Amino acid sequence: MAKVAFLLANGFEDSEMKNPYEAVREAGHETTIIGLEKNVECKGKTGTVYTSELAATDVKATDFDAVIIPGGGAPEALRVNDDIVRFVREVNAQSKLIAGICHGPQVMISANVLDGKQATCYIGIRDDVKLAGADFKDEEVVVSENIITSRTPKDEPAFIREILVKLS
Template sequence: MAKVAFLLGPQFEDSEMKNPYDAVKEAGHEAVIIGLTKGDTVEGKQGEASYQTDLSIEEANADEYDAVVIPGGSSPENLRLNRFIQTFVQKMNQQQKPISAICHGPQILISANLLHDRTLTCYPQLKDDMINAGANFKDEEVVVDGNLITSRTPKDEPAFIRETLKALDKVTV
């Protein structure tokens, strides 16, 4: 089964973490929560979910993971400028491992300079940021471009989870 990194910081969108995290675990995959500091408790912005980080990003090695999920909310804004976060997603991308980012999640991909000539979607208000980063923006519930899987908002979670699990099935064959 796949080993999946969840990049998580404070004020994440509760359902965008909880639902994919639960689905990944229910499918039998290993889910590891990676934050800026190991053992931190991070709270969702709706107050409906909280998680403890299993590992700090400085301890995380992209070679040990099969995929990464980036929930939205304010979490990506809190993580995006960290050079270890940027390096982690860059290495995942270089190895063509699935990167699933929902809502504000693609902000991390902007900061890691991964969006040039890529096609994706995101939270609608970030459209101009994505285009300015060189991405081709589509206003769809889920967009898959190679190893990159993106969705817009919590209402798109079923499609986001479906495509993420489909990508995990391919890496575990």
């Protein structure tokens, strides 16, 4: 059983949180929602609400086996938080799974973990991913060492499949 962190803030893409979160839990893994603060409601773009269980200041990479970053507007708020960036950087340094869909790779960009990797993302941040040193691929899911990325909600089945493969 893996311990999986979900990074969340207001404005996340509802299905990109809900579907991977439920799939990871159903597969028997332990999930923790990490936000900018502890015990704060995070509201999705279409009204789904999750409550953060831990604040970014309280987490260490050694406590988790994987990190998943849903897209939408949340990654923009997460990427400017030094503790979130530190956490993702530390997870990467330990070669643990980091998965981001849609705008999720924005957090990876700020943590400087995409250089030399292959990645995909929402088309609007494609140039940012390239400038971060990644080889951009316009594919439903890209697995590059410990990094998994996908583009949009329609790619969720492939995104979830690859996450569950890495966690098994």
